[in-house]
Amino acid sequence: MAKRDRLSGNEAVAIALRQINPDVFPAFPITPSTEIPQYFASFVANGQVDTEFIPVESEHSSMSAAIGASAAGARSLTATSSCGLAYMWEELYIAASNRLPLALALVNRALSGPININCDHSDSMGARDSGWIQMYAENNQEAYDNMVQAYRISEHRDVRLPIMICQDGFITSHAVENIELLEDEEVKKFVGEYNPENYLLNPECPMAVGPYSITDYYMEAKRNQAEGMRHVSQVVLDVAKEFESLSGRAYGLFEEYRMEDAERAVVMIGSAAGTTKDAVDRLREQGEKVGLIKIRLYRPFPAAELAEALKNVKAVAIMDRSEGYTNHGGPLGADVMSALYRAHADALAVNYIYGLGGRDVRVQDMEHVFEALKQMIKEGDAGETYRYLGLRE
Amino acid sequence: MAMDISKLGVKAGWKELTEGMVIAGAGTSKEFHTGEWSTDKPEFVEEKCKQCLLCVPVCPDSCIPVSDMKRGAFDYDHCKGCGICVKACPFGAITMEGVK
Amino acid sequence: MSYNFKETMNKPERLAPGHRMCAGCGGTIAVRNVLRGLHEGDKAVIGNATGCLEVSTFTYPYTAWEDSYIHNAFENAGATLSGVEGAYRALKKKGKLDATYKFITFGGDGGTYDIGFQSLSGAMERNHDLVYVCYDNGAYMNTGIQRSSATPMYADTTTTPVGSVSNGKPQNRKDLAAIIAAHDIPYVAQTTFVQNFKDLHMKSEKAIYTPGAAFLNIMAPCPRGWRYNTPDIMDICRLGVETCYWPLFEVVEGKWVLNYEPKKKLPVEDFLRPQGRFKHLFKKGNEYLLEAFQKEVDRRWEDLKFRCSR
Numbered sequence: 045m046a047k048r049d050r051l052s053g054n055e056a057v058a059i060a061l062r063q064i065n066p067d068v069f070p071a072f073p074i075t076p077s078t079e080i081p082q083y084f085a086s087f088v089a090n091g092q093v094d095t096e097f098i099p100v101e102s103e104h105s106s107m108s109a110a111i112g113a114s115a116a117g118a119r120s121l122t123a124t125s126s127c128g129l130a131y132m133w134e135e136l137y138i139a140a141s142n143r144l145p146l147a148l149a150l151v152n153r154a155l156s157g158p159i160n161i162n163c164d165h166s167d168s169m170g171a172r173d174s175g176w177i178q179m180y181a182e183n184n185q186e187a188y189d190n191m192v193q194a195y196r197i198s199e200h201r202d203v204r205l206p207i208m209i210c211q212d213g214f215i216t217s218h219a220v221e222n223i224e225l226l227e228d229e230e231v232k233k234f235v236g237e238y239n240p241e242n243y244l245l246n247p248e249c250p251m252a253v254g255p256y257s258i259t260d261y262y263m264e265a266k267r268n269q270a271e272g273m274r275h276v277s278q279v280v281l282d283v284a285k286e287f288e289s290l291s292g293r294a295y296g297l298f299e300e301y302r303m304e305d306a307e308r309a310v311v312m313i314g315s316a317a318g319t320t321k322d323a324v325d326r327l328r329e330q331g332e333k334v335g336l337i338k339i340r341l342y343r344p345f346p347a348a349e350l351a352e353a354l355k356n357v358k359a360v361a362i363m364d365r366s367e368g369y370t371n372h373g374g375p376l377g378a379d380v381m382s383a384l385y386r387a388h389a390d391a392l393a394v395n396y397i398y399g400l401g402g403r404d405v406r407v408q409d410m411e412h413v414f415e416a417l418k419q420m421i422k423e424g425d426a427g428e429t430y431r432y433l434g435l436r437e
Numbered sequence: 438m439a440m441d442i443s444k445l446g447v448k449a450g451w452k453e454l455t456e457g458m459v460i461a462g463a464g465t466s467k468e469f470h471t472g473e474w475s476t477d478k479p480e481f482v483e484e485k486c487k488q489c490l491l492c493v494p495v496c497p498d499s500c501i502p503v504s505d506m507k508r509g510a511f512d513y514d515h516c517k518g519c520g521i522c523v524k525a526c527p528f529g530a531i532t533m534e535g536v537k
Numbered sequence: 538m539s540y541n542f543k544e545t546m547n548k549p550e551r552l553a554p555g556h557r558m559c560a561g562c563g564g565t566i567a568v569r570n571v572l573r574g575l576h577e578g579d580k581a582v583i584g585n586a587t588g589c590l591e592v593s594t595f596t597y598p599y600t601a602w603e604d605s606y607i608h609n610a611f612e613n614a615g616a617t618l619s620g621v622e623g624a625y626r627a628l629k630k631k632g633k634l635d636a637t638y639k640f641i642t643f644g645g646d647g648g649t650y651d652i653g654f655q656s657l658s659g660a661m662e663r664n665h666d667l668v669y670v671c672y673d674n675g676a677y678m679n680t681g682i683q684r685s686s687a688t689p690m691y692a693d694t695t696t697t698p699v700g701s702v703s704n705g706k707p708q709n710r711k712d713l714a715a716i717i718a719a720h721d722i723p724y725v726a727q728t729t730f731v732q733n734f735k736d737l738h739m740k741s742e743k744a745i746y747t748p749g750a751a752f753l754n755i756m757a758p759c760p761r762g763w764r765y766n767t768p769d770i771m772d773i774c775r776l777g778v779e780t781c782y783w784p785l786f787e788v789v790e791g792k793w794v795l796n797y798e799p800k801k802k803l804p805v806e807d808f809l810r811p812q813g814r815f816k817h818l819f820k821k822g823n824e825y826l827l828e829a830f831q832k833e834v835d836r837r838w839e840d841l842k843f844r845c846s847r
Contacts, residue, residue, distance in 0.1 A: 067627035101659030105616035112620025143457030254608035255597035260447035466555030515554035519561030520768035
């Protein structure tokens with residue numbers, strides 16, 4: 045039985061975590077993710093969870109302790125944003141290379157400098173090659189649903205990799221929306237018990253973690269690690285199917301919105317997809333063949349599936365909420381364009397940088413993007429493929 | 438279950454490596470013979486030994502086994518010949534070339 | 538707790554041979570003797586900061602540890618073991634684990650005094666039930682003998698080399714044991730290798746079995762970095778103690794206790810002379826450097842005696 049409530053994204057994720065009742069939660073506050081450990085600390089204080097909550101002295105330590113706890117055989121996680129994620133940088137790679145299934149509730153925020161507390165994706169995009177699974181949400185409901193599914197994916201025996209559950213800072217983390225929650229018992233049953241194979245606190249057999257690896261092993265170790273990532277997409281789909289039968293809410297690797305006969309499409313990540321859906325609806329009312337693809341699973345990147353979904357599109361705009369400083373676009377742009385290239389697609393493609401540091405994205409802005417795509421098709425040329433949206437000249 | 442490290446030599450293919458490069462088990466370093474590092478080794482002169490065991494804690498390489506409160510023969514498979522035990526023995530029961 | 542030397546030596550070895558530390562390394566002498574503080578039957582998880590000890594004792598697929606072991610990174614041994622200890626409490630609370638585990642982490646002075654200082658301080662302040670052991674050899678030995686904040690004044694290191702206008706490291710050594718004692722944790726001790734290892738053993742056992750956070754600072758000479766005759770390690774340690782350069786003390790629930798006072802305090806040059814890193818101090822005209830070194834040793838010794846007299 046689902047319960048309806050009005051919750052912020054942070055509160056929704058915190059409730060999912062209460063329902064999961066993880067073993068160890070080390071955390072250090074940083075805006076805008078601070079509320080997640082705060083809400084959770086109140087669950088601990090009121091005996092609603094059995095979790096060991098460890099209020100550490102930095103984000104580097106929160107991820108380090110989460111790694112220690114996970115290796116020890118406990119279900120663990122932490123939460124952070126922005127510079128906190130950057131400070132964990134080396135630890136992200138270590139969690140992944142140790143094949144530790146732990147979770148990170150990330151509330152996306154711009155990286156310094158200049159210091160800014162608002163949303164963009166520069167933090168998680170910086171971590172895109174760290175070996176973590178990355179999953180993004182458009183709204184509070186998705187943030188909650190993704191968190192409930194996180195451990196099923198991360199702990200799957202074919203995967204065993206850490207997972208980052210991302211939502212947009214303030215836009216979803218602090219905005220209150222209507223949301224449907226699952227019953228506590230349903231979540232508990234869905235997530236299940238964590239039973240690792242080898243772990244530090246196994247009285248039957250000790251274990252050593254974190255070796256020095258000479259050149260003879262290092263490259264094979266990296267390929268071995270990549271194998272876990274190759275299984276992620278299928279596991280994500282399987283878990284989503286099971287989740288749908290429980291909740292009635294369907295998820296895939298990405299969402300296709302009004303894409304059936306679309307000639308122009310936008311590909312993007314996160315909350316601005318909601319705004320773009322409004323733009324798509326308005327333009328569809330005027331008979332324009334436009335659609336949206338919203339990436340849910342960004343790592344691993346669903347390249348082949350995405351190229352298939354875009355195969356009949358004449359022009360596509362890829363929206364990056366972070367700079368890449370490549371002089372030719374952002375990270376999502378690079379991923380989508382290489383997917384199109386490999387599929388021998390002939391769609392015209394442009395890459396927009398938008399919404400940095402919390403810059404507003406309005407419906408008119410996205411209508412402007414679809415208009416630009418129309419112009420490209422007319423001219424048969426993409427023109428400048430590295431563009432900014434919503435920038436004052 | 439302790440892993441069999443004999444399959445994890447430097448020629449092992451990527452599928453053979455352990456997930457996360459963890460080793461389930463303990464003390465697998467015994468398979469690695471650091472005794473080959475040096476030719477100089479301490480000699481145990483058993484008749485001079487009073488079994489005081491003062492040589493035991495000073496060994497950096499756990500090469501002086503003890504059982505039933507008595508030390509046994511040096512583990513030459515692993516002894517690196519540092520000579521610390523020679524100096525630790527009050528009875529001259531350990532000798533080594535060049536160490537007084 | 539009492540000390541029966543032979544029984545202690547008769548305990549099963551918890552650090553296996555075949556690790557790749559240098560011949561004569563003080564680090565593994567420290568580790569072996571600390572681990573003997575564990576009671577038989579008790580299990581342990583050992584943590585380790587990156588450093589000589591880590592790269593040499595768990596070189597894939599060879600682990601020298603007879604207990605569970607985790608190396609994470611250089612600067613986070615305190616936080617990593619905090620997480621392991623948190624997992625232990627959580628699994629106990631949920632009824633998923635019966636066995637008794639103890640938690641001990643090792644770091645060199647680089648991973649402890651310097652880059653891992655914040656993580657150590659956090660773990661101590663939160664009072665996790667674990668022991669942090671620093672094997673202090675007074676420089677970053679793994680990367681090739683660079684100075685650390687544990688390096689004594691005037692030592693010749695590769696980043697404070699002695700030169701025509703340099704007398705080695707210009708600064709004093711940081712007093713880390715006192716800093717950790719200022720965290721008001723249940724147990725802090727400083728020790729090294731002397732006689733039959735009673736001091737080190739008793740302190741290790743106390744640290745392991747005192748509930749809450751404990752810190753051990755162990756002077757563990759490095760023959761390569763200190764440039765002394767490798768077999769002489771026990772003499773070097775004895776001279777460190779007899780000159781009061783490395784006093785043996787403990788801080789139990791905030792109470793400072795001096796464990797050993799030499800009958801006749803030896804001049805610090807007796808400790809410095811056998812070490813190549815201090816060779817320049819014995820050149821003609823450098824007597825004033827030795828005087829300054831002695832003055833600092835005396836000041837710290839008097840200060841320690843005062844703390845212990847209260």
